[in-house]
Amino acid sequence: MNTNIKQAQELDQQDTLHHFRSEFYIPEKSIYLDGNSLGLLSKRAEKAIDAAVQSWKDYAIDGWTEGENPWYYLSENLGVMSAPLIGAEPDEIVVTGSTTTNLHQLTATFYKPEGKKTKILADELNFPSDIYALKSQLKLKGYNPDEHLIQVQSSDGHTLRTEDIVAKMSDEIALIVLPGVLYRSGQVLDMKTLTKEAHQRGILIGFDLCHSIGSIPHSLSEWDVDFAFWCTYKHLNAGPGSVAGLYVNRKHFGTEPGLAGWFSSAKEKQFDMDHTLTPAENAGAYQIGTPHLLSLAPLLGSLEMFEEAGMEEIRRKSLRLTGYLMELIENELGGYEFKIANPKDETTRGGHVLLEHKEAARICRALKADGVVPDFRKPDGIRLAPVALYNSFEDVWKSVQILKRIMDEEKFKKYENKRGVIA
Ligand SMILES: Cc1ncc(COP(=O)(O)O)c(C=O)c1O
Numbered sequence: 257m258n259t260n261i262k263q264a265q266e267l268d269q270q271d272t273l274h275h276f277r278s279e280f281y282i283p284e285k286s287i288y289l290d291g292n293s294l295g296l297l298s299k300r301a302e303k304a305i306d307a308a309v310q311s312w313k314d315y316a317i318d319g320w321t322e323g324e325n326p327w328y329y330l331s332e333n334l335g336v337m338s339a340p341l342i343g344a345e346p347d348e349i350v351v352t353g354s355t356t357t358n359l360h361q362l363t364a365t366f367y368k369p370e371g372k373k374t375k376i377l378a379d380e381l382n383f384p385s386d387i388y389a390l391k392s393q394l395k396l397k398g399y400n401p402d403e404h405l406i407q408v409q410s411s412d413g414h415t416l417r418t419e420d421i422v423a424k425m426s427d428e429i430a431l432i433v434l435p436g437v438l439y440r441s442g443q444v445l446d447m448k449t450l451t452k453e454a455h456q457r458g459i460l461i462g463f464d465l466c467h468s469i470g471s472i473p474h475s476l477s478e479w480d481v482d483f484a485f486w487c488t489y490k491h492l493n494a495g496p497g498s499v500a501g502l503y504v505n506r507k508h509f510g511t512e513p514g515l516a517g518w519f520s521s522a523k524e525k526q527f528d529m530d531h532t533l534t535p536a537e538n539a540g541a542y543q544i545g546t547p548h549l550l551s552l553a554p555l556l557g558s559l560e561m562f563e564e565a566g567m568e569e570i571r572r573k574s575l576r577l578t579g580y581l582m583e584l585i586e587n588e589l590g591g592y593e594f595k596i597a598n599p600k601d602e603t604t605r606g607g608h609v610l611l612e613h614k615e616a617a618r619i620c621r622a623l624k625a626d627g628v629v630p631d632f633r634k635p636d637g638i639r640l641a642p643v644a645l646y647n648s649f650e651d652v653w654k655s656v657q658i659l660k661r662i663m664d665e666e667k668f669k670k671y672e673n674k675r676g677v678i679a
């Protein structure tokens with residue numbers, strides 16, 4: 257089938273989210289398909305950063321309680337704004353720490369080995385930071401991670417089967433930590449079923465939402481998930497090093513934070529400076545120290561856009577973009593030995609496409625040189641993330657044309673087939 261740019265432009269004209277694109281800084285002469293690693297800066301996020309700097313100028317120490325967004329309550333207020341993205345109640349979320357420190361906090365809080373139940377269940381496809389954190393938490397409790405961290409195997413190297421995960425939920429498992437969306441293949445896990453199965457066996461379960469928040473809708477409260485954590489620099493576009501989030505199901509409110517600090521305090525008690533902690537009676541209890549205000553601020557601007565666009569609409573467009581991308585790849589790149597390695601169906605397909613090729617590392621380099629920004633994931637994956645808020649169907653069409661030219665003209669052969677420092 258012949259495709260043409262007009263078809264892509266028509267799809268853009270029908271797109272109800274198209275106007276958000278002009279709110280982002282898109283690097284000049286580039287098609288940015290790496291928003292699942294680092295989202296782009298929006299003008300609203302930039303404005304929010306400027307406002308935070310201004311409030312520091314204007315109020316100094318009084319910025320904690322004065323101004324439009326008093327710093328003392330910002331982590332909780334951003335939690336309120338994040339709630340619709342994950343289907344949670346406003347006080348079940350706090351914006352704090354980093355993905356990895358939040359996982360440390362939640363494991364320190366909810367991993368309570370007892371009797372036979374001493375093991376943690378994870379998977380072999382999760383991002384390494386999560387596995388490192390879980391292993392170190394096991395070591396802190398005196399357990400050997402080689403025996404106590406059980407990692408569910410993938411049957412195809414890309415995806416996890418619900419039944420395989422459930423089969424590992426033995427009576428030795430105390431805690432389960434899994435991704436909501438896998439970082440390589442983009443597979444969406446069935447968080448609802450997994451939570452139900454875990455609870456039937458008396459196991460607590462939490463999810464890493466780094467690749468799912470802002471990309472797919474969630475109903476964490478309805479699914480009764482125990483806890484979750486995520487970064488805000490990918491689909492939420494809050495910038496490099498932006499402050500992360502955590503969710504704790506309200507049924508666990510009052511559980512003593514595993515890692516305490518004075519920001520775990522009930523707000524009104526914190527400045528009493530007692531040496532006995534009175535933890536907040538909501539997710540705020542799982543904060544530790546002073547919030548990183550300047551890295552929290554951009555989220556104020558970003559989350560406003562999510563509220564306006566709506567998660568259902570974002571997911572609808574995202575599925576159309578990845579669907580269109582896969583269709584073009586199949587039509588235009590047959591014969592070049594590419595393999596679409598992400599799940600194709602709309603229930604388990606996340607926000608990006610994983611294209612595999614034995615020359616992937618240097619094809620990524622050639623794409624970047626020709627203005628398309630993907631990322632490379634070992635050993636042979638090219639991740640392409642068309643993001644609903646700022647990518648267009650025309651971006652997708654042009655990217656495939658550029659990739660076709662790279663393959664037709666063997667332009668990738670100019671480069672070594674090796675990843676860069678930041679892949
Ligand atoms: C699933 C997942 N977990 C954790 C991280 C990283 O954690 P942190 O934000 O603490 O660097 C990433 C990406 O960097 C990720 O994709």
Ligand SMILES: Nc1c(O)cccc1C(=O)C[C@H](N)C(=O)O
Pocket residue numbers: 292293294383439678
């Ligand atoms: N956090 C990152 C960073 O500091 C530099 C480069 C990339 C990242 C990422 O987020 C990678 C990402 N977690 C992934 O899905 O591979």
